[in-house]
Amino acid sequence: MRIELADVHKSFGDNHVLRGVGFQIAPGEVLAMAGENGAGKSTITRIVSGAHQPDSGRILIDGTPVVLKDPQAAMAHGIEVIYQEFQQNLFPHLSVAENMYVLDRERRFGRVLVAKRRMVEAAEAALQKLDVHLDVRRPVSGLNVAERQMVEIAKAMTHEPSLLILDEPTAALDERESERLFTQVRRLRDAGVSVIYISHRMDEVFDLADRIVVLRDGRVTLDDAVEDLETRQVVTAMVGEGVDDFYPKERNATDQVVLETDGVTGPDFHGVDVQVRAGEVLGIGGVVGCGRSTLLRALFGLEPMTGGSVTIDGSPVRVRSPREAIESRIAYLSPDRQAEGLCGALSVEANVSLASLHRFTGVSGVVRRAGERTETGAVMTDLRVRAASPAMAVGSLSGGNQQKALFAKWVMAGPRVLLMDEPTRGVDVGAKTEIYRIINKLTADGVAVVLVSSDLPELVAMSDRVVVMREGRIVTELTGDRVNEQSILEHALVGAA
Amino acid sequence: SRGGGSTATGGKAASGKKDATMIMSTLNNPFFVSVKNGAQAQSAKQGLKLAVQNADNSDATALNLSTTAISKQVGVLILDPVSSQSATSAVNQANSSNIPVMAFDRKPSGGKLTCFVGYDAVEAGRNAADALAKSLDGKGKVAEIQGILGTNVAQDRSKGFEEEIAKYKGITVVAKQSAGFDRAKALNVMTNVLQAHSDIDGVYAANDEMAMGALSALKARNLAGKVELVGNDGISDALAAIASGQMAATNAESPYALGQKVSSLASDILAGKQVDTEETLHGKLITKDNVKEYAKYLVGLGDTADVPSSLR
Amino acid sequence: MNLKSLASRLRAVWMLLLVGIILTIASPVFLTSTNLLNVGLATSVAALLAVGQTYVIILAEIDLSVGAALGFSAVVTAQILRSDGLLPALAAGVAVGVAVGLINGLLVTKARMPSFIATLATMSVLGGLSLQLTSGNPVAVTDYTFQGIGQNRLAGIPVPVLIMLVVFAVFGFVLARTRYGRFVYATGDNAEAARLSGIRTQRVKVLAFVISGVLAALAGFILTARLSTAEPTAGTGLELEAIAAVIIGGTSLAGGRGTLLGTLVGALVLGVIDNGMNLLDVSPFLQDVVKGLVILLAVFLDRNLDALRGLVTRRSGPGDAASSSTTPELARQ
Amino acid sequence: MNLKSLASRLRAVWMLLLVGIILTIASPVFLTSTNLLNVGLATSVAALLAVGQTYVIILAEIDLSVGAALGFSAVVTAQILRSDGLLPALAAGVAVGVAVGLINGLLVTKARMPSFIATLATMSVLGGLSLQLTSGNPVAVTDYTFQGIGQNRLAGIPVPVLIMLVVFAVFGFVLARTRYGRFVYATGDNAEAARLSGIRTQRVKVLAFVISGVLAALAGFILTARLSTAEPTAGTGLELEAIAAVIIGGTSLAGGRGTLLGTLVGALVLGVIDNGMNLLDVSPFLQDVVKGLVILLAVFLDRNLDALRGLVTRRSGPGDAASSSTTPELARQ
Numbered sequence A: 001m002r003i004e005l006a007d008v009h010k011s012f013g014d015n016h017v018l019r020g021v022g023f024q025i026a027p028g029e030v031l032a033m034a035g036e037n038g039a040g041k042s043t044i045t046r047i048v049s050g051a052h053q054p055d056s057g058r059i060l061i062d063g064t065p066v067v068l069k070d071p072q073a074a075m076a077h078g079i080e081v082i083y084q085e086f087q088q089n090l091f092p093h094l095s096v097a098e099n100m101y102v103l104d105r106e107r108r109f110g111r112v113l114v115a116k117r118r119m120v121e122a123a124e125a126a127l128q129k130l131d132v133h134l135d136v137r138r139p140v141s142g143l144n145v146a147e148r149q150m151v152e153i154a155k156a157m158t159h160e161p162s163l164l165i166l167d168e169p170t171a172a173l174d175e176r177e178s179e180r181l182f183t184q185v186r187r188l189r190d191a192g193v194s195v196i197y198i199s200h201r202m203d204e205v206f207d208l209a210d211r212i213v214v215l216r217d218g219r220v221t222l223d224d225a226v227e228d229l230e231t232r233q234v235v236t237a238m239v240g241e242g243v244d245d246f247y248p249k250e251r252n253a254t255d256q257v258v259l260e261t262d263g264v265t266g267p268d269f270h271g272v273d274v275q276v277r278a279g280e281v282l283g284i285g286g287v288v289g290c291g292r293s294t295l296l297r298a299l300f301g302l303e304p305m306t307g308g309s310v311t312i313d314g315s316p317v318r319v320r321s322p323r324e325a326i327e328s329r330i331a332y333l334s335p336d337r338q339a340e341g342l343c344g345a346l347s348v349e350a351n352v353s354l355a356s357l358h359r360f361t362g363v364s365g366v367v368r369r370a371g372e373r374t375e376t377g378a379v380m381t382d383l384r385v386r387a388a389s390p391a392m393a394v395g396s397l398s399g400g401n402q403q404k405a406l407f408a409k410w411v412m413a414g415p416r417v418l419l420m421d422e423p424t425r426g427v428d429v430g431a432k433t434e435i436y437r438i439i440n441k442l443t444a445d446g447v448a449v450v451l452v453s454s455d456l457p458e459l460v461a462m463s464d465r466v467v468v469m470r471e472g473r474i475v476t477e478l479t480g481d482r483v484n485e486q487s488i489l490e491h492a493l494v495g496a497a
Numbered sequence B: 001s002r003g004g005g006s007t008a009t010g011g012k013a014a015s016g017k018k019d020a021t022m023i024m025s026t027l028n029n030p031f032f033v034s035v036k037n038g039a040q041a042q043s044a045k046q047g048l049k050l051a052v053q054n055a056d057n058s059d060a061t062a063l064n065l066s067t068t069a070i071s072k073q074v075g076v077l078i079l080d081p082v083s084s085q086s087a088t089s090a091v092n093q094a095n096s097s098n099i100p101v102m103a104f105d106r107k108p109s110g111g112k113l114t115c116f117v118g119y120d121a122v123e124a125g126r127n128a129a130d131a132l133a134k135s136l137d138g139k140g141k142v143a144e145i146q147g148i149l150g151t152n153v154a155q156d157r158s159k160g161f162e163e164e165i166a167k168y169k170g171i172t173v174v175a176k177q178s179a180g181f182d183r184a185k186a187l188n189v190m191t192n193v194l195q196a197h198s199d200i201d202g203v204y205a206a207n208d209e210m211a212m213g214a215l216s217a218l219k220a221r222n223l224a225g226k227v228e229l230v231g232n233d234g235i236s237d238a239l240a241a242i243a244s245g246q247m248a249a250t251n252a253e254s255p256y257a258l259g260q261k262v263s264s265l266a267s268d269i270l271a272g273k274q275v276d277t278e279e280t281l282h283g284k285l286i287t288k289d290n291v292k293e294y295a296k297y298l299v300g301l302g303d304t305a306d307v308p309s310s311l312r
Numbered sequence C, D: 001m002n003l004k005s006l007a008s009r010l011r012a013v014w015m016l017l018l019v020g021i022i023l024t025i026a027s028p029v030f031l032t033s034t035n036l037l038n039v040g041l042a043t044s045v046a047a048l049l050a051v052g053q054t055y056v057i058i059l060a061e062i063d064l065s066v067g068a069a070l071g072f073s074a075v076v077t078a079q080i081l082r083s084d085g086l087l088p089a090l091a092a093g094v095a096v097g098v099a100v101g102l103i104n105g106l107l108v109t110k111a112r113m114p115s116f117i118a119t120l121a122t123m124s125v126l127g128g129l130s131l132q133l134t135s136g137n138p139v140a141v142t143d144y145t146f147q148g149i150g151q152n153r154l155a156g157i158p159v160p161v162l163i164m165l166v167v168f169a170v171f172g173f174v175l176a177r178t179r180y181g182r183f184v185y186a187t188g189d190n191a192e193a194a195r196l197s198g199i200r201t202q203r204v205k206v207l208a209f210v211i212s213g214v215l216a217a218l219a220g221f222i223l224t225a226r227l228s229t230a231e232p233t234a235g236t237g238l239e240l241e242a243i244a245a246v247i248i249g250g251t252s253l254a255g256g257r258g259t260l261l262g263t264l265v266g267a268l269v270l271g272v273i274d275n276g277m278n279l280l281d282v283s284p285f286l287q288d289v290v291k292g293l294v295i296l297l298a299v300f301l302d303r304n305l306d307a308l309r310g311l312v313t314r315r316s317g318p319g320d321a322a323s324s325s326t327t328p329e330l331a332r333q
Ligand SMILES: Nc1ncnc2c1ncn2[C@@H]1O[C@H](COP(=O)(O)OP(=O)(O)OP(=O)(O)O)[C@@H](O)[C@H]1O
Pocket: A012, A015, A017, A035, A036, A037, A038, A039, A040, A041, A042, A043, A044, A084, A396, A397, A398, A399, A400, A401, A426, A428, D323
């Protein structure tokens, strides 16, 4: 299907988000869309999917102007979307199978009555294609972020789409899963399906795309075939300036041990011993389900720890709740910013200061607004949180800016230990570099950082040391030159299916 | 008339005002609806401009309504107190604004009333007890279905009934349950009571609405007419049930007559005439013997709505 | 639906059994077939309201107008029954139910009003209309066929109980086994995702309110037929009874979860409590106290049985309790 | 808090002005200071209940027990006033409020019960206890000082109105400007995110229920003092009035949003409607109808003013309507 956007405008209130966007996609073409956080990529997605209406401009399908007045209208044209945020795709209390076939437009499983068994079988088969093995009768609420992402992908594939839009689908996936997704995308492309692929990962973009469109401040600033482009050009088109050093890693590690675990055991991890020193970034490598996320949650008091002990700066700590963790100056950046990170209806400012509010209140409990505003403003500037106003609801920020706001909250809390799970999920290249600089600043101040990331280049570049987990245990520790993608993958995958 | 001895005049009534506000404790009950109808019919006859308000069984609402009426400077404030005690504030307010205030059905416990007219609820309970005892020849097992607990009428009727029935040594009250003056609730409650006490001989329901609910329960067990049923109020359905022998008696307190009386007293007050400060109306025990006669009396008043078509 | 909801159904059944066993011991009459049929009869009206309410609550909405809708359709039905006969009366009653449901549904979807306040307002309007229409007087019903809806028996079972069972079976089947049922769960679980998945969520909601309205009309028929009278204020307070039945039955006000079997059990729990207190002649002042305490106990057990079981088998840590307590919020999106 | 909520406050004010202007034209008495003070006086009791309710609703919970708590603390206060004098009586009344709030709060947090059913059950229990304690009889109050709480004036303004204004000012300040207020919004918006930020969300909730209980006790003092008597059933139905005020004032039942200024305006809107209908002698049966319709209109305008304005300035498309309707869901995460 050939789809064309011409001079599309869209505003939210006074925020003029799209200012005359135009581009087209040919059948069997993968178009990558890149751009800073808040550039308007997801807004385009939602316009093409019928979720939002453009203020002006035209959409043409195979040369005919169309009005996509609601998602049904878009679906009728074979447009399928994997949205950036899980909340826009999934039903936590429905089973995986019901999630995948919730609409069942073709009524494959009955016109009125539902043939449950056939639905379950079909769901299993569809996931099999993606090499995903799940009990499809389980509710989605029990899945982790990566598993949910795979379910979403499978859901979009259940219809044979003629245009598939993927909005940052790999932000929560590891290399293996990403590769499986790419295989499917290429298969669809070869079958003549058009694909719009949105990502902040330049390697993926160049790997997969036929053409790249870059968006900046709601306008197309670059639209070219991938053969004619270099990463540098794309980045410049995105951020308006060259970024020389994606990973401005500083080595600030000292000898002083801050966080030490001794044989800690919990639901998905066993006998984990790690030491993190002041100023050090400890990376944890591993594939989905290896237990590293659960380990971080347990250290923050979100999961029960059934054995072992934890010390901070030499004194034993027993953390049973996030509050106790925060009192021990541990901070935790959750990978699920929607469910666990932000209070969407509250202002950006209130979210950023939420974990450090005590600093702006005396015994009276009255918040000193001026102080709060100055400090949050400073952190937000440091992290380049792009918000029309610090008083706007954080939920209406773009995905990447929400992530930065979440990061800002924990920077502001002034932690001794910072546990980060996918800290740059959905963050654009420019802002990623900013986050890395902030990590440098934190380590320079002696903060001990634990980094879990499925973005391997990031993990390699930003960690001083990496431990690799497999099936809940630490299988190796990599230092110096041995911190590279190759050896992390080797250790993570050995023996795995 | 039969009431207390002293009389009073309606203060500033000579001002020529022709309006009154009547604040009803509730209108979710045919009894009070009929009071309203009687009052409105009579006002129309006498050229009185009568506004009727509904306090919905809430003391607070009643007080708020009174306050509003007083600031409107109505000619007469007519109260049907939700409870005797809580109406005192309203009476005091009216007193200090020099607005004549009268009450009916329940007497406010304080303040200066120009006049009060009403039925005696304790007496109603007593009469019902006597009627029930009589139809049972002084012996048997009975159940009492109470009204909305915490309301004056429910409390007083229950008090009168229990005091009086205790005098009959052969009668035991085997069940005492509330059905909130509600017909549907009474149906369920009575069904359950019959389940626990299948040998029951008589039922007293604190109003006829509940008596009708109880009657449905009795019918379902083919006990209608076999178990003696006594109610209060004398609503149309109850009169029909008495006429057909399904109900033994009701202590009728014609609400329509009460309403008429209230309106004519209000007109008298506005006209500056002397009125009795207190007038207690007495209920009339209606049985199969006098139900036709009572129906004729109601029709004579103009109160056709409260007369079943079979007796018109 | 799935294992979890099956477990929660069973839990509600446990509660019912518990109350039932206590009453069987305390009162010789409780466990007789006539008494159990009485419970069914007394429960039938609120239970019918609870069916529609279950749909609406799974959709994360609420319908406070069902009691008033019952009253209004009852008086309309009774008045038309007097003037035009049975079929026009039944048709008019159902039409009132449909209209009320449509209005509620459109207020919530098109006019984007929170259902709590929209249906509170329609409750007020309908209550006033019923009084206005009847001048506050009950409307007697003498039609023999119509009375049969409430007073006859088939094979020894009262017609209202049969109607209740059929309605639960049909609507339970629709909820559990049809596309529409899945749309109800999906929309209640995550309305935005449902919309983006191509479900016409507004229609799904409007239809649920219409179901609620029609079942309120049906409940109105039964109540009117049982009493041989339509009372303008007949349904007052029944909405809370129905909602309580739904929640006791394990349906979450946050939406996305619940079963009709649970609702039936919830309604029966409430009916059994009332029946038991009457049988035992509990002081009427204390009945409200006892009823409140039993509801607390029932819902407490329902929500904490897993945790309590966990305590016994020592499987649960502090994290577990905390994480499961937050599931409803997570689910709300 | 932010621009958006400011706009919604102002909208509620517009509604109030609209109703006020209509009444000023229709009735010469409406815009007199005595009448306006009457409205304030009539509103004060429900408005106090609505303050605590606002906290609870911003926390995405609900407190149905406030009316019954009012009645129970009123009869306890009145009985102790008769036996032990003013200070013990006031202390006991407040203690009842605290205890009820604690129980509700613990049921919702520790016992993990949905607040709708937990507070419905405590409502039933408290209602029964009030009747039991008084055997259903009102308790007369003759203490002159106590009566003053309800009947005196200061600088021409009735004491209940003053109390109401002070309570709104204090609790409005707490909500808007203190750490606790911030925690209320955060917990109501996303309890899990709040917990991960170190907020003791359970304490935040318990405290809100306690505030609700204590203000119910305070409202009970005022009502008792105004009536010179404590009625066991005094608060019946006031919970719905309070909740309606909160929602009309723009607070979302989904939690995370709302202001006390909005609630005050919401309560006044309801008070003005009642007052206006009385002044205009609207037929009592029709009053419910009119009240329901005005509430519908008010909330409709509140929720759709932006869209309507958009229609006029032709900036908005159908998609926008849809997207703004989904914002609450989006925002909730
Ligand atoms: N529903 C909404 N209401 C108000 N503003 C919105 C809404 N949705 C998006 N925006 C604004 O539109 C702009 C573009 O957001 P969009 O999500 O399209 O960015 P994006 O390019 O996808 O960014 P990211 O890479 O961070 O995902 C942002 O400034 C955002 O705040």
